Amino acid sequence: MPTPDNTRWVILAGGQASRMGGNDKGLIPLASRTLIEHVIDRLKPQTSAISINANRNKERYSHFGFVFGDNIQDYPGPLGGMHAALHQYPDSEWIGFVPCDCPQLPVDLVARMSRACNADTDIAVAHDGEHIQPVVTLLNRRILPKLEQFLAAGDRKIILLYRQCNMVTVDFSDQPDAFINLNTPEELEQFGQAL
Template sequence: MPTPEQTHWVILAGGQASRMGGNDKGLVTLAGQAMIEHVIGILKPQTNNITINANRNQETYQQYAPVFGDHIQNYPGPLGGMHAALHHIDSEWIGFVPCDCPQLPYDLVDRMSRACDETTDIAVAHDGDHIQPVVTLVNRRILPKLEQFLADGDRKIILLYRQCNMITVDFSDQPNAFVNLNTPEELEKFGQAL
């Protein structure tokens, strides 16, 4: 199984953010900070290996961590970021989190890493009710399956996972850790509750 130090974590900020009025979700302000700063603030104590996947505002993101864009055009979603990461990063185990989850678990890296063994292709966080398909730790051996999946025109992330040896990692003790903010209204309501 990987140790936390053997994992590399990617913050996915490469989407179009159409529900956020087209504003780059990682850079919208929440409680006086860019949303990505909240995510980095949670990840940094857990890992030294953080990179950002972004297709817009790359210079702005560079101030937080190294940045790379998708290799596939037209915003193929989280799978596009995963595909690019597997080409860009050499680590055997690469973790992914979305840029719009400002209160991820403080033990995410450790718990996800410990759940894996040598047969695991993908570990996915589970909040007790649902899997969180974009909070995941993958082994780089999934790359050929991912490339075929994308070549076939598929984009539904869970369909890819079903082709792999997927496990779920229980975070039911922290069900609110995966709140994601997709619209200006959700952002404002969440900010008021902080």
């Protein structure tokens, strides 16, 4: 069973950020710090096992922790980062993921996600009360063969893979603003003004 002590967490920063004008989202400044620093600040009190999945600017990301890239070319999206992490950490049964553009993640994310899993759980996914947050997830490595088959078929839609697995949702309806993600310069500016 997953616990905060036996789970590994990966910040996904490997995308193309096309809606952010192609700028590397994790390195974009928000309130004098980069977005990924805000995410690390949220995760660090919860777990010491944090690494970063990035496909660009690896040297800059390495200032914040261990960095590894996708094994699959052409930016397959969050699933590419999940696939890479399962290969990077073959001894980790449970690996959690968060996006690099969610600066207000719950302060009890790791504990709550871990508690939601049972022996049959393949994937635990955060739910904000209205929608699932498919990139905020804790998964069991047993899904790797299914994930590889899914990617080999050219599929990229994360929720389609989840539907093939034993998925549980984790209720964070008490913290709906924790999953605000910043995809565009306008969203970033608006969020920064509210800080």
